[in-house]
Amino acid sequence: EDQVTQSPEALRLQEGESSSLNCSYTVSGLRGLFWYRQDPGKGPEFLFTLYSAGEEKEKERLKATLTKKESFLHITAPKPEDSATYLCAVPTTGNQFYFGTGTSLTVIP
Amino acid sequence: NAGVTQTPKFRILKIGQSMTLQCTQDMNHNYMYWYRQDPGMGLKLIYYSVGAGITDKGEVPNGYNVSRSTTEDFPLRLELAAPSQTSVYFCASSYQDRGFSFFGPGTRLTVL
Numbered sequence: 360e361d362q363v364t365q366s367p368e369a370l371r372l373q374e375g376e377s378s379s380l381n382c383s384y385t386v387s388g389l390r391g392l393f394w395y396r397q398d399p400g401k402g403p404e405f406l407f408t409l410y411s412a413g414e415e416k417e418k419e420r421l422k423a424t425l426t427k428k429e430s431f432l433h434i435t436a437p438k439p440e441d442s443a444t445y446l447c448a449v450p451t452t453g454n455q456f457y458f459g460t461g462t463s464l465t466v467i468p
Numbered sequence: 469n470a471g472v473t474q475t476p477k478f479r480i481l482k483i484g485q486s487m488t489l490q491c492t493q494d495m496n497h498n499y500m501y502w503y504r505q506d507p508g509m510g511l512k513l514i515y516y517s518v519g520a521g522i523t524d525k526g527e528v529p530n531g532y533n534v535s536r537s538t539t540e541d542f543p544l545r546l547e548l549a550a551p552s553q554t555s556v557y558f559c560a561s562s563y564q565d566r567g568f569s570f571f572g573p574g575t576r577l578t579v580l
Contacts, residue, residue: 446510
């Protein structure tokens with residue numbers, strides 16, 4: 360059964376304290392892994408897509424990496440405006456997507 | 469471009485009432501989706517559409533119906549609302565099969 364698990368559920372960081380969020384997946388034949396950011400009261404906003412093990416993508420203080428079993432979202436020197444919930448998702452059967460439950464990140468000034 | 473728009477933003481229903489959540493996108497995307505998001509549960513797919521006139525069930529379709537008469541619009545119908553349908557509903561669209569999605573701002577629905 361396709362599954363996506365994110366950890367930790369919540370993460371509090373001091374401003375400037377780098378860390379990583381994890382998304383582990385079990386799908387038969389990965390056809391992409393997607394990262395989204397969701398601010399409170401808003402819809403998710405697309406960040407990255409990764410397609411093959413070893414692939415990396417960066418955007419400002421965020422870098423996403425992919426292995427055969429998991430993806431990491433590395434946050435370098437985070438700022439308070441990086442506070443949000445980060446979701447990962449994988450395509451499953453048909454045109455459907457399976458989303459993880461997210462990691463709620465709080466960056467304290 | 470307005471992107472994906474949803475109305476209403478908030479709604480309170482009584483048990484047994486019906487309503488339609490509206491979703492419109494102006495990006496000419498073929499793929500459209502309805503999700504619900506409950507605390508701690510992640511986004512669950514209700515229905516999706518790969519083009520006008522074509523819809524299919526997602527993971528949690530019971531109690532809902534959809535139609536897709538145009539590329540732009542993808543309304544979600546709730547019949548006989550139940551407290552279990554209290555949730556935040558998101559509509560999304562995508563320009564390609566298994567591509568990333570643009571999400572709307574959501575509709576917060578409470579059934580009492």
